[in-house]
Amino acid sequence: MAPLPDGFSYAEWNATYNALSFGIAAMGSATIFFWLQLPNVTKNYRTALTITxxxxxxxTYHYIRIFNSWSEAFTVASKDGGDYTVKLTGAPFNDGYRYVDWLLTVPLLLIELILVMKLPQAETVSLSWKLGLASALMVALGYPGEIQEALRPPCMSRWATPLLMSWPRPCLACSFGPLRLRSLQWRRVASCCLTKSWGVAS
Structure with a gap:
């Protein structure tokens, strides 16, 4: 865990506190909404919505843990009714929760993208494994650089190269996956129109 810098103002501390609280409410309510909508979604997309x-x-869980860690890392007090002051308590702030969250959610989001593309089953399984592992590797390799207190050349050379090698596949999937889906959809629409109008099977 990288040490927190001292000297946070009350406004800065409070903004982070409120942002984390907002994130908990937003993600928690989104979970309820997504799962309540499952009966209203076409069966083919229910797995993807469940993953969402x-x-x-x-x-939500990790926002709660980050929120608690943030609260425990500081003490906020007002002396004699004056302005609030923010001081470190000495308790560590666990910034690793973010990476644990991404380690789980980024592969799941990529798998969800693959599922809604309606690819052949073999290709769906293959891409899910490849992109899931590549994205998990990308996140895992980013964490050592995050917790370094100083950027030292040996550290950079150790982690930067494998990190840069791991990120292109997930990024390309996010960029071009929807385009491929759109292409497949247009082909299906064209095939359907030809069949209905002219009796031609493509």
Missing amino acids: GIVTLIA
Whole structure:
């Protein structure tokens, strides 16, 4: 865990506190909404929507843990009715929760993207494994750089190269996956129109 810098103002501490509280409420309510909508969604997309709810549930849990860790890392007090002052308590702030969250949710989001593309089963399984593992590796390799107190050349050379090698596949999937889906949808629409209008099977 990287040490927190001292000297936070009350406004800065309070903004982070409120942002984390907002995140808990947003992610928690989103989980309820997604799962309540499952009966209203076409069966083919229910697995993807279930994964969406799992992602927001995981995020809710980790936001709660980050919120608690943030609260325990500081003490906020007002002396004689004056302005609030923020001081470190000495308790560590666990910034690793973010990476644990991403380690779980990023692969799930990529798998969800693959599921809604309606690819052949073999390709769906293959891409899910490849992109899931690649994205998990990308997140895992980012954490050592996050917790370094100083950027030292040996550290950078140790982690930067494998990190840069792991991120292109997930990023390309997020960028071009929807385009491929759109192409598949247009082909299905064209095939349906030809069949209905002219009796031509493509």
